[in-house]
Amino acid sequence: MKIASFNVNSIRARLPNITDWLAAFSPDVVCLQEIKAQDEQFPITEIEAAGYHAAVVGQKSYNGVAILSRTPITTRLRALPGDTEDEQARYVEVETEAGFIVGGLYLPNGNPVPGPKFDYKLAWMDRLIDHAQALLRTEQPFVLCGDYNVIPTDADVYDPRAMAGDALGRPESKDRFYRLLNLGLTDSFRVFDPRPGQFSYWDYQRGAYDKDHGWRIDFILASPQAADRLTGAGIDRSPRAQEKASDHTPVWAEFA
C-alpha cells in the first residue's frame, strides 16, 4: 500500500498536475493539504474519474485538507480534537477497509514569531501530541501525514541559520515535533534515506527550486504497528519541476 502526502497549494489551480501525478504514481492513499476550496468547490467529478474516493474538509480561500483512496474509506474525524472553537480546516482522519487509520494534517505555519499565530501553532501541536497518544492506545496501525511546517534538523534545510528564528525552525516547534516522534512514531523517510539536503518544499521566490534551496517539512509519521510494515519511502521530486507546480512536492511511504 503506497501512501503519499502532497501540499497542492490550491486543488483547482493545480488539477491537471495532480491528476497527471495520480496516474503516474498511482498511490493507494493520498493526503492533500492547502486545497483552498470549500467542500462544494472540490473537483469531485475529476477525482472520482481518476479512480479515487475522497474525504474532504474544505474552507474558503485558505487551508483545506482531503484524503483520496482507491478503496472506500470511512471518515473518523473532520477536525483535530481539543478545541471546539478552532474553525480552520487542517485535519481529516479516515480508516481504510483494511483497518489502517490515516490522519491528514496541515499544521499551522506560525509566523510571525512571536504572536498569536505562533501561539496557535504550538497549541495545535500540543493537541496533535494528545491525539497521537489516543491513536496509539487503539493499537491499530496508523500514519499521520502532511505538511508539518516544522524543519526537524539542520539536515532538513539548505540554510539552518536563516530559519533559526522562523516559526518552522524555532526550538519550541522542533521540541514538539520530537515529542511526537518520542511517543513512538517513525519518520518514514529517514528509515531509508539518511542523506542531508533532501527537501519536499522550495519557495516560489528567488529561484529557490533551481538553486535547491529547500526544506523537508512534509512527513509520513508511522505508528509502531505501521512502521513494522514499512517497505520503502521517498520524495517524488518530479511534480515540482512541472509548469504551474505547487511549491511542495509529494512524499510517500509503502507498507506491506
Next chain:
DNA sequence: ATGGTAGTAAAACTA
C-alpha cells in the same frame, strides 16, 4: 533592509 512569487478573490492576507 527590502523584495522577490503564487493563490484567493476582489483589497489584503497567507505562505
